[in-house]
Amino acid sequence: xxxxxxxxxxxxxxxxxxxxxxxxxxxxxxxxxxxxxxxxxxxxxxxxxxxxxxxxxxxxx
Numbered sequence: 226x227x228x229x230x231x232x233x234x235x236x237x238x239x240x241x242x243x244x245x246x247x248x249x250x251x252x253x254x255x256x257x258x259x260x261x262x263x264x265x266x267x268x269x270x271x272x273x274x275x276x277x278x279x280x281x282x283x284x285x286x
Contacts, residue, residue, distance in 0.1 A: 237274050244270065 233241070244267040251260035 232278070233274065237270065240270055241267070 244263060248260060248263040248267065251257075251263050
């Protein structure tokens with residue numbers, strides 16, 4: 226819901242691309258553990274970025 230209001234820094238954007246590529250490679254390799262790790266890393270990075278920005282614009286405590 227708030228995602229459209231949040232800007233993605235170029236460093237985070239580059240990380241997002243790398244994370245997505247890693248996930249695609251894990252799927253292609255049929256590697257469940259690798260895919261799980263890639264998803265976990267991606268979600269942690271996304272949560273950190275969004276939480277920080279939501280605090281900056283006053284949407285969170």
